[in-house]
Amino acid sequence: MRPLILAGGGGHCLSVLDTVHRIGYYDEIIILDVAERVGGTVSKYTIWGTEASLPELYGKGCRDIMISVGSTASTAVRRAIAEKIERCGFSFVNLFDPSAVISAEATLGKGIFIGKNAVVNAGAVIGDMAIINSGAIVEHNNFIGEYSHVSVGSVLCGDVEVGPDCLIGANATVLPGVHIGKNSIIGAGSLIYRDVPSGSKIYGGNR
The missing domain is CATH 2.160.10.10 (Hexapeptide repeat proteins)
Known part of the structure; x- marks a missing residue:
């Protein structure tokens, strides 16, 4: 299995997902988002958890991750997510x-x-x-x-x-x-x- 974590389940995530499918390298997609969206769906994928799930996913052997939150007026959200991801040791792809x-x-x-x-x-x-x-x-x-x-x-x-x-x-x-x-x-x-x-x-x- 080649899992990929996508951090963010909004509109930009749809664009990222489409590219992931077209590349064809990853065979498992794990989407994280805010707590109130867990259990919802993005395309055919269920939102699996929140940023709090990162240590658990790392422990399961997941390493590859992409921030799939877009940015309009500010990049602060993307930066904050990246800092949490880096502390856990994941690899940004x-x-x-x-x-x-x-x-x-x-x-x-x-x-x-x-x-x-x-x-x-x-x-x-x-x-x-x-x-x-x-x-x-x-x-x-x-x-x-x-x-x-x-x-x-x-x-x-x-x-x-x-x-x-x-x-x-x-x-x-x-x-x-x-x-x-x-x-x-x-x-x-x-x-x-x-x-x-x-x-x-x-x-x-x-x-």
Whole structure:
């Protein structure tokens, strides 16, 4: 048996599950979530337990885990879950959809999810726990900081730097060479022409 633990049973978990099925490596899926959702279902899977179950699962020989909580306004929940997981000794796996195009010249951290039809080009660096969601394009020599989320259909042109804990909203475009500071939110559909200071929230663009 090759079990995989998914920490989080919301909408993002459905996307992760679909990629897990398409990869075909794991034959047992264990989903954890908050107490009030235990016993409910995600797709065909019953939510097995909560984070409190982690030591028990480790004792049973489970090792591979992915945080399947998405992020919108904040990455705090994902970070808190990761800290608990690390204390238990699990191994964060990377899950890349088979339809994604990932350059052999890209550098990838741990715990990364790359969704359907996403592109990660040569020279890109993707930090730990990042999400590169369906159809996103991360062009050459990009740097994506840890826990950042590049949402569906976003386009990051060449030499873009995204700090940790950022959200690049759906269908946003970031022009070449732009630096986006940590803890920033770029709203859906925004067009980013110039550097963005840390902690910024930009909706629409910054011409």
